[in-house]
Amino acid sequence: MKKGRQTYVLDKKVYIAHTASIAGVDEGKGRLRDFFDYVIDESEFGCKSHEKAEIKLRKHAIESLLKSAEVSAADVDAIIGGDLLNQLVPSGFSAREFDVPFCGLYSACATFGQSLATGAILLSGGAERVICCTSSHFATAERQYRFPLELGTQPPPTAQWTVTGVGCAMLTSARPKFKCPKITSFTLGKVIDMGLDDPNNMGAAMAPAAHDTITAHLKERGVGADYYDLIVTGDLGKLGRELLCTMLEQECGAIKDRVNDCGCMIFKDRQKCGLGGSGAGCSSLVFCSYLYKTMMSGGLKRILFVPTGAMLSKDSSLQGESIPAIAHAVAIEI
Amino acid sequence: MDKKEYGELVKQATPKTKEGKTLLLAFAIGGIICMAGQGVSDALTALIPSFDEKTISALTGVVMIFIGSLLTGLGVYDKLGYYAGAGSVLPITGFANSIVSPAIEYNKEGIVFGLMAKMFSIAGPVIVSGVSASVAIGIVYYIIGLFA
């Protein structure tokens, strides 16, 4: 049921029945290491290129998700999701391994939010099981957005580190035998551009989008910020999180302790990751491991999950464009 | 909040580059690489006394480019660059690094369309601007020479 301009409250229950997560080498050394299902031991994952590695990571994650859900690919109505690369190569190429309809999505690093929302729509339209899967890989993202790995460059102080990892979740319309989190509503974000143009400072570029979506969600759903135990953004990093809190405080009062960011959660402080993690795999990896497991164990009851994305390309920056950003909010409750 | 206000807010909150530390590191590592170059040049002069100054200087460049390429191939130069910044970009070893790094990165797309085609994707501007400038300087000097 549509509520307001951007928000949809789901009439039918959408359960997040299972998740699977595979983390990269550095993520496996980070704060959330114990929550990941599997940590790879080298960045190429036994493949000839990092792009092939990202494809294989996705394939393995989806296979392990099917295994833990004890269903076969034929029981899945659709695989939806995306990644950061041109033509969604990792998503499309990994989907050819499964005899399942595929739908590629792109909202940059906010793709997991878009996937969960789209999955919920499919389920509302009669699908029974949908897999949402997004990924990113440090080396493939570096190549596409920045420089060759061997180039000796110094990261600027606002840089973030693209997460290597995959997170995938199975949405089901049938109630599982155990208690599990449900998607109750979602808010589709608008593309917001505050005129920032530094591609090395994406946290600051994305924070206004997160702010816009969060305030719209709270207003249209008619709840206060204290309704949620945690508002968790995708990959704003330390700076973006700080900016978001500053903006949210104008509407919601002191909120800092209830706002967190996947990019801030994933790495340890002593890891040289700049201001935090980023990438389409950042939010999905953290959600499918730490957040999901914490909800299952009762540590969190209601969260507003807000993956954030910067819709830039290398060429758009060179052409002098500023950075448009997007955030989709998904309310998940148990 | 409008764009201007937000821009101000971002400016205030953005962490600043550690100016002193980066400058000091660039100075020290850049200086050391130049000393190494001087060492190579002195060693070549001692080894091959028959070569003139110009040849020695060209050969020094060749040796330094080899060292830069090798360190890039071994995966050392990018780690050095993390700390040195301009200290490892500006020396001729950094020029070698900017040629070898895309060549390694794109080797996966094949030798012709990957390695060879992408080799100058970063260093290309250096060669284009340098050669163009040299042609301009040459022509200017030639014209001045006509009137002198």
Place this chain on the structure above:
Amino acid sequence: MEIFLTYLKVFLVGGAVCATGQLLINKTRMTSARVLVTFLLAGALLEAVGLFGYIEEFGKAGITIPITGFGKSLAAGAIEGAKKGLYDACIGGLASVAAGLTAAIAFGFVIALISKSKPKST
């Protein structure tokens, strides 16, 4: 003692050049290719107006090892060629850096062929 002084000067001049480059990066967010181009042109310009020689006499490798030295060779070759005629004025620059460029291409090709991209970690 004299050799110590020479190397100290090389260190100071080379360090100063690189620190200037770092300052540019810090202040203007230039990428490495832009910094290289800027300093190359600066070297060529200094040679063209006849100032490079003075710095080189003092700082030796401190100014020739950075990309400024490459720019200097390009300009010097062109200036030398201009004495012979227009043809040499045009090709003189590239001819004088032929060794360096050949080395960069040949070493670059061979080393890129045999090495593998190494993973980067936090």
